[in-house]
Amino acid sequence: MDLWFEDFTVGRQFTTAGATLSEGQILDFALHWDPQPFHIDKEAAKDWGYGGIIASGFHTLVVAFRLFYAERLINKCSLGSPGFDELRWPRPVKPGDTLSVRCTVVEARASQSKPDRGLIRMRFEVLNQQGETVMDFTAMQILRKKPA
């Protein structure tokens, strides 16, 4: 089932499968991309008030996008993203947490200049196993319309 721009109607919601972030994965990602002490050093993390290491927010972001992309909703129609807005990390992600994503289409606008595509905005909410929001953001995505 291929989806196209026309399928992303305002209010439509998608929920992804989950993914558990192990301590090893959190340490490994952060050592490479975001080596702040509270992401990579269990001893130093004791001084930071999170009760141990927490995942890099960038790690949460890419896991969320990968879970979303794996649902194969935009694999045929995506033409890329101009950007994101209002990205927040309201709660820490801890080793062993299982994340999933709830996406809601909040805007859909056909292109005036290019009749083969449109722009959507989707609100991404990344949830942990308690259903608490650990990250949210609004993503723009350019999508192809259904081929004639």
Added chain:
Amino acid sequence: MDLWFEDFTVGRQFTTAGATLSEGQILDFALHWDPQPFHIDKEAAKDWGYGGIIASGFHTLVVAFRLFYAERLINKCSLGSPGFDELRWPRPVKPGDTLSVRCTVVEARASQSKPDRGLIRMRFEVLNQQGETVMDFTAMQILRKKPA
């Protein structure tokens, strides 16, 4: 030289070292985190109008943060980030491009409730070797004040 909240005065600007993104690095990152055809498949990318594969925007983002963090500006004082705003990818990043980051402090506000810290906003501009902006965003960062 350790920096603290007080050192991030509005208007202060920092420039990072550069990093070149090879084709292999672009393919490898995207295969794991953002496997859209125009990031991972040189043949399919011909149909997408970018003239070849381009880097995942998430790749550009984490490279930018790593370059910033490597400058050791916030390694002692960072208490984490509540979020980012207005993230845009105005130009593609292509294999062989060299990225660097220019950060400008646009706001600095001492915490009313916690006297040991403050919140700053920094405008990040990620530039390629031609000095063109390939990504920009505004990051919030909570920073410790200088210890008494």
